[in-house]
Amino acid sequence: MSPVKSRRDMYAEATRAALLEAATKLFAERGFAATSLDDVARAANVTRGAVYHHFTNKLALFTAVFDEQERQIVERAESVMLQGHEDLWEAALAGVDQFLDACLEPVYSAIVWREAIGAMGWNAWMEFAEQHSLGLVERSVEVLAAAGLIDSANRKTTARLVFHLLGGAGMTLANAENPAELRPVVGATVRRMISSLRATDQS
Template identity: 35%
Template sequence: MARIRATRRRRDDHVADTRSALVQAARELFADRGYSATGTEDIVAAARVTRGALYHHFKDKADLFRAVMTESAQEMAERLVAQEIRRAEQHPGDSWQLLRDGFQSFLDACTDHDFQRIVLVEGPAVLGHDAWDKLVEEHGYVLLAEALTESIQEGRIEPLPVAPLTRMLASLISEASLYIARAEDTGKARADAGAVLDRLLAGLGAEPQRIPAQQG
């Protein structure tokens, strides 16, 4: 029985290793050459597996690309969340400023070559904009809604309905990221998008309470 379990474990490990090798090889090739210029024969050669192994794990090249895009987006989301946790520990009690800083960190991430090409440029072109919208919804909506709720509770922004505010801000961030990714001068686009975004966000700030004038 123990021998059977060990055999199954080795088989499962081999299957997982094969899939991981395919995703890693495809990720490097897609980031370097782009989706159209990368053939499945290039991927299996780089991963050192057979073509049959590729089609065992993935329906086709687009399905493999979806896995690569998801992994890239997940890693970036985890990195940004880790940054926000560190900021929150250093500056507790100001959710709105933390969120604004987090938006700027995301725009910085949009200048990362692999993330930019795979997620922002190739992703919508290969899988359609619905794929990008799904990633935003999966990795961003909940955290954004929580941060906005806390900002409202702290009195830092106007008490607006959180659900539509979340979707509209997510769309704004999405458009800013695509603007950066498609610009010829990425650095300038990043600076310009960051300035415009923060100015728009400043408009959500709650006005300080007015002290009634004393009657003379």
């Protein structure tokens, strides 16, 4: 049985959630550089001290926002893959489509694709992206390879290349002048490239 949370713990959780919600909105709308911790505190209706109680600085707050955005998208993609798709190949492609659709969403595209590299630096950005997305891609490749749908002697290399392919697609959509118009082209191209991995002999 889970321990009963104290009123203080519940208040702390509520405060942190309010800070993340406010910061997500502001970082997406204004960008990392133009958003201050005072802005976030006012938007969340808390004191500046409350912000520092949960986050050591603005970068720590942004990183938490970024982490939450990535976690949610991976969960959504995995959920789509696990529900309503008996065909493993189509399930994998459905997960890809879910990810590409997410890249059209203003908040996700702004925070993960346009703001994160400048705020966190390339290495940290890539490390967090790998913690979330790469694991799902690796699991998908393992399942497809075990079913004989992918002919790959090196599954981890295949997974990493697909991971970077999807990252390039996400970056392309997030920085496009008209992402929605470009989405079908990007989706079709990604599907063709991923389909080239499919084993030719599945008998």
